[in-house]
Amino acid sequence: MDEVLSEKPWSTGRILSQTQRERKRIMNRVSQSKRRDRLKKSVKSMENRLDDDTTMRDFLSGALRSVFSYNPLQVCTNDQFNQDALIRGVIYGWGVLQKEYFTCPIWSILSRIDILLTKNAAIETRLAVLRGIHLILLSWTFPDHPPPVAPWFRPRKFQVSSPDNLIFDYFAWPHFRERLIASNYPKLTNRFWFYFSRNMRFEWPFPPNHTIDIDKDSGKYHFTMTWRAATDSIQRFTMGPEFFQAYPDCYEDIQASYSLYDIVI
Numbered sequence: 001m002d003e004v005l006s007e008k009p010w011s012t013g014r015i016l017s018q019t020q021r022e023r024k025r026i027m028n029r030v031s032q033s034k035r036r037d038r039l040k041k042s043v044k045s046m047e048n049r050l051d052d053d054t055t056m057r058d059f060l061s062g063a064l065r066s067v068f069s070y071n072p073l074q075v076c077t078n079d080q081f082n083q084d085a086l087i088r089g090v091i092y093g094w095g096v097l098q099k100e101y102f103t104c105p106i107w108s109i110l111s112r113i114d115i116l117l118t119k120n121a122a123i124e125t126r127l128a129v130l131r132g133i134h135l136i137l138l139s140w141t142f143p144d145h146p147p148p149v150a151p152w153f154r155p156r157k158f159q160v161s162s163p164d165n166l167i168f169d170y171f172a173w174p175h176f177r178e179r180l181i182a183s184n185y186p187k188l189t190n191r192f193w194f195y196f197s198r199n200m201r202f203e204w205p206f207p208p209n210h211t212i213d214i215d216k217d218s219g220k221y222h223f224t225m226t227w228r229a230a231t232d233s234i235q236r237f238t239m240g241p242e243f244f245q246a247y248p249d250c251y252e253d254i255q256a257s258y259s260l261y262d263i264v265i
Contacts, residue, residue, distance in 0.1 A: 007124060023187065031051060032234040038140055040127070046059065055189065055190055056116070056117070056188070056189075056190045056193040057188040057189075057193070059112075059116065060113065060117070060167055060170060060193075061166055061167045063112050064107050064109070064133075064137070064166055064169075064170065065166055066105075066109060067105075067106060067137045067140055068140065068143055070105045070106075070141070072141055072142065074104070074105055075104055075105065075106055075141050075142075076102070076104035076106070076139070077138070077142070078109075080215070080218070080220055080222060081102075081104075081220070082104070082134065083220075083222045083223055084220035084222065085097055085100075085107050086107075086110065086127065086130055086134060086220075087127065087164070087212055087221040087223070088221060089107065089111055089114070090114065090123060090126050090127055090130065091123070094107075094111035094114070094115070094212060097111075103142045106134065106137050106138070106141070109137060110130050110133065110134055113130065113133065114130055116124060117193065117196075117197050118130065118197060118200070120197065120198070121197065121200055121201075122201075122202070123208075123211075124202050124204040124211060125200055125201055125202040126203075127211070127212075127223075128202035128231050128236075128237070129200065129202065129237075130203070131223070131231060132149075132150075132172060133170065134155055134229065135147050135148075135149045135153075136149065136169055138152065139154070150159070150231070152172065152173075152174050152234045153172055153234075165180075165181060167188065168180050168181060171187065171254070172234060172237045173234065173253055173254050175252065175254075176250065176253040176254055179250075179253055185249070186247050186249075186250065191246075192246075192247070195242060195243045195246045195247070196239070196243065198240070198242060198243075199239045199240035199241075199242050199243035199257075200237075200239060200240075201237070201238040201239065201240060201257045202231075202236055202237060202238075203235075203236040203237075203238055203257065204227070204230060204236065206226075210224060210226055210227065210228045211223065212224065212227070213225060214226045234255070235244065235255055236254040237255065238254070238256060238257035239254050239255070239256060239257060241255050241256070241257075244256060
């Protein structure tokens, strides 16, 4: 006798038998188990890239804090050169900047942050996040003449004055920074940075030619005006659902991304 089919359709539009449904459940459980194992291995891989006694927070705080040890005369303030360096570092690899006759110590900070934290993100996300950090570092270096920074991303004096709070200025969202200061939640452990780096998004649905361009005279890369204007919008800096599954209380502080990409993976 033919097996009685279930009346409940699945996402593919097919109607599965009881046996097929049970097989699908088993496969889903196996897939979820493998996914959890991959997540654990990814966290371990991130931790292995750090020194034995160094946390991700220690690394990032040290990298950001190092800007205060540089002579301002060593720091590049030419925005054309800075944009070109950031774009080429992300697209071609940071090693290409070592061939330049002039290198800026802040570029080195950006490369360290990118290699450890943002390198697995989409290109447009890496560019947007690192551009914001770059402007903040320049603001710390030249507090009397800071570059234009989005109002919601401007460093707060009471945060800059405290070495323990320096890392808070890394985050774009003001309410999230306030949460960290007030309650020290979530704890900025390696687990947090894993979910953060895996889920950070810059919402930019346009092709590369809307993001970067090349100056015909100098041959240097620069960001388009459209892209630069978009980076001033905090709504474009989002986090994927997996982050909120791990830290649900942060829904109120950070814009959530629910793109097709998030749903598929």
